Amino acid sequence: EADIYQTPRYLVIGTGKKITLECSQTMGHDKMYWYQQDPGMELHLIHYSYGVNSTEKGDLSSESTVSRIRTEHFPLTLESARPSHTSQYLCASSETRAGVGYNEQFFGPGTRLTVL
Amino acid sequence: GQQVMQIPQYQHVQEGEDFTTYCNSSTTLSNIQWYKQRPGGHPVFLIQLVKSGEVKKQKRLTFQFGEAKKNSSLHITATQTTDVGTYFCAGGSYGGATNKLIFGTGTLLAVQP
Numbered sequence: 001e002a003d004i005y006q007t008p009r010y011l012v013i014g015t016g017k018k019i020t021l022e023c024s025q026t027m028g029h030d031k032m033y034w035y036q037q038d039p040g041m042e043l044h045l046i047h048y049s050y051g052v053n054s055t056e057k058g059d060l061s062s063e064s065t066v067s068r069i070r071t072e073h074f075p076l077t078l079e080s081a082r083p084s085h086t087s088q089y090l091c092a093s094s095e096t097r098a099g100v101g102y103n104e105q106f107f108g109p110g111t112r113l114t115v116l
Numbered sequence: 117g118q119q120v121m122q123i124p125q126y127q128h129v130q131e132g133e134d135f136t137t138y139c140n141s142s143t144t145l146s147n148i149q150w151y152k153q154r155p156g157g158h159p160v161f162l163i164q165l166v167k168s169g170e171v172k173k174q175k176r177l178t179f180q181f182g183e184a185k186k187n188s189s190l191h192i193t194a195t196q197t198t199d200v201g202t203y204f205c206a207g208g209s210y211g212g213a214t215n216k217l218i219f220g221t222g223t224l225l226a227v228q229p
Contacts, residue, residue, distance in 0.1 A: 035219075040202070040222075040224065041221075041222070042204065042219050042220060042221045042222050043159070043204070043219040044219075045216065045217075045218075045219075048216060058216075059218070090158055090159070092159075102146065102147045102149070102164065102208040102217070104149065104161035104164065105149075105159075105161065105217070106161070107158040107159050107160070108158065109157075109158055110158050
């Protein structure tokens with residue numbers, strides 16, 4: 001069982017509020033990711049990190065920001081939430097193994113965000 | 117940009133019938149991974165294929181990676197109600213950021229008992 005946690009699991013918030021979605025993993029993985037997924041749709045990568053102090057934007061443009069100050073922690077922040085941000089946000093992690101380019105990603109349970 | 121499409125988008129089968137989902141990339145992939153997401157759940161890794169023409173089996177599931185490394189398929193033999201969920205392929209690109217995957221559009225499988 002993967003040890004990756006997300007809080008809150010559900011969040012209903014008004015327009016204009018600042019929110020932070022938490023993601024933590026206890027597996028010591030160096031790589032972490034944030035995906036956005038609308039119901040029944042594919043996952044879109046919005047942010048990723050190769051390690052501490054390393055963050056990059058993903059393929060889907062997002063108004064959110066991320067930080068990676070500690071290996072195990074990768075929070076996502078929205079400065080001013082809007083209804084268009086309503087979606088499910090999934091956090092994932094993977095480890096780097098010598099000689100292996102791609103490794104499986106372990107996903108957290110997700111945060112379902114609704115902005116009114 | 118790179119796109120990964122899956123067909124069909126949705127499949128409804130009777131329990132015991134076979135099921136196949138196909139994954140097609142617009143570019144050559146270095147590898148393909150498959151994930152399963154149960155309704156209301158999160159994606160769970162199933163398998164990774166790396167070699168051209170590779171075939172792997174997991175019990176009733178058979179995974180294939182095309183010779184040109186641009187397509188893949190997942191076949192389930194004799195479906196069970198526990199197979200219900202959305203199946204995603206995810207491709208990694210050559211020369212791209214290591215471990216950055218492009219997820220396919222997914223195939224939702226419904227199994228009627």
